Amino acid sequence: MKKVIFDVDGVLLSEERYFDVSALTVWELLYSKDYMGLPLEGEDFDARHVTEGQIASCRSRVWGKDRLLAFLKAHGINSNWDMVHCWLITALWLMALTYEKRSGGEKVCLTFEKPSDMKEAGLALMGLPVPEAEEILAKWEAVIPPDLEGEDVVTCLYKTMAGDFGNGSDWALLRSPFWTIHTEAFQAWYLGDDTFISLLHHVPYSGGKEGFLSREVPLAPAEAIRSLFIRLKEKGFAIAVATGRAREEMEIPFRLFHWYEEFDPLYLATASDAVEAAGLFHCPVPDKPAPFIFSCALFGRKRENYEAYLKEEMKPAAGDEVYVCGDSYSDVLGSRRAGTKFIGILTGLEGKKEAALFEREKVPYVDRITDIEKVIDTPSV
Numbered sequence: 001m002k003k004v005i006f007d008v009d010g011v012l013l014s015e016e017r018y019f020d021v022s023a024l025t026v027w028e029l030l031y032s033k034d035y036m037g038l039p040l041e042g043e044d045f046d047a048r049h050v051t052e053g054q055i056a057s058c059r060s061r062v063w064g065k066d067r068l069l070a071f072l073k074a075h076g077i078n079s080n081w082d083m084v085h086c087w088l089i090t091a092l093w094l095m096a097l098t099y100e101k102r103s104g105g106e107k108v109c110l111t112f113e114k115p116s117d118m119k120e121a122g123l124a125l126m127g128l129p130v131p132e133a134e135e136i137l138a139k140w141e142a143v144i145p146p147d148l149e150g151e152d153v154v155t156c157l158y159k160t161m162a163g164d165f166g167n168g169s170d171w172a173l174l175r176s177p178f179w180t181i182h183t184e185a186f187q188a189w190y191l192g193d194d195t196f197i198s199l200l201h202h203v204p205y206s207g208g209k210e211g212f213l214s215r216e217v218p219l220a221p222a223e224a225i226r227s228l229f230i231r232l233k234e235k236g237f238a239i240a241v242a243t244g245r246a247r248e249e250m251e252i253p254f255r256l257f258h259w260y261e262e263f264d265p266l267y268l269a270t271a272s273d274a275v276e277a278a279g280l281f282h283c284p285v286p287d288k289p290a291p292f293i294f295s296c297a298l299f300g301r302k303r304e305n306y307e308a309y310l311k312e313e314m315k316p317a318a319g320d321e322v323y324v325c326g327d328s329y330s331d332v333l334g335s336r337r338a339g340t341k342f343i344g345i346l347t348g349l350e351g352k353k354e355a356a357l358f359e360r361e362k363v364p365y366v367d368r369i370t371d372i373e374k375v376i377d378t379p380s381v
Helices: 016-031 052-063 067-074 080-102 117-125 133-143 151-164 177-200 222-234 247-256 271-281 292-299 303-310 329-338 351-360
Strands: 002-006 238-242 321-326 341-345
Touching: 002 292, 016 052, 016 080, 016 177, 052 067, 052 133, 067 080, 067 133, 067 329, 080 117, 080 133, 080 151, 080 177, 133 151, 177 247, 222 238, 238 292, 247 271, 271 292, 271 303, 292 303, 292 329, 321 329, 329 341, 329 351, 341 351
Parallel strands: 002 238, 002 321, 321 341
Antiparallel strands: none
16 A cells, blocks of 8 residues: 545644634633623624734734744643633633632633534633633643543543533533534524524634635645656555544635545544444544544544544555654654554644654655655655
């Protein structure tokens, strides 16, 4: 087998828009009257006409000039949905602690079953300060062990905060109704009203958004990336994708840039496949850094193989030449468990600073995706 597997965000497409949308999602859930409706100091914005300056300001305040994003990525959290989840549950936790202190020991009770429940939470927490990014980061650093990775980070937060709410914190688990509320808010921002309705088959709870699909930015000229795909196939390599994006969030920009037709859809593996496997086998979602998505890219999105993928029983054979091109620690971990070689790409969140990670992990790296043939054409690597 000869195959090159591509991550998407930070490798083929810029993550910047995803990080922007994640910040806008947090902002909306906190301050929009459709959700918590907390009082806002400073300028608010109209979701239908948000400017680039407002987006940049919002992102800086939510993600602390990206320091919080870097912390989560270093702990193997690669999904923007899960990043938003960590931010929100920690903010609500810190506000609950302030509530208990000010009320003389009474613990707040929060319930999230539907989007309108966010309004009730806003009323319960009204008047309490919304934590700054630095406070959230400090809480993470205090309670999350340095070696904890992936979904275990969320589990750690959930277990640690549970006693600080009057009715527990089951809503803080991944895939809870609360998680669904904010992931659909994220998709409303990213997809825009028309595409949201087309894909999810219902009207967004808080609509009026154009979406960011047309603002996706490839990390090299789109035609140069397409030419890379063609050259690799001419050299005898199959090509595949292993991304933490949902299927539609991968497919739409791939079609826009005329990349989609270069791939066999059977080997376009996404987080949607991991969610499907979790439903079939009643297990936690095997998202990155678990190797499941990489295995789907390797051997195909075949349900009959899912159990073997989950058990990590299918690996490339000795002598196979399989590369994963990724930008993050979770990609390194996942590819290693999947049994592939790895090529680091320095166009992710940390840019060229990520070289230190790749050197520590003893994997080759290149400046951008269109440089990977320098590694692939060197058999000794």
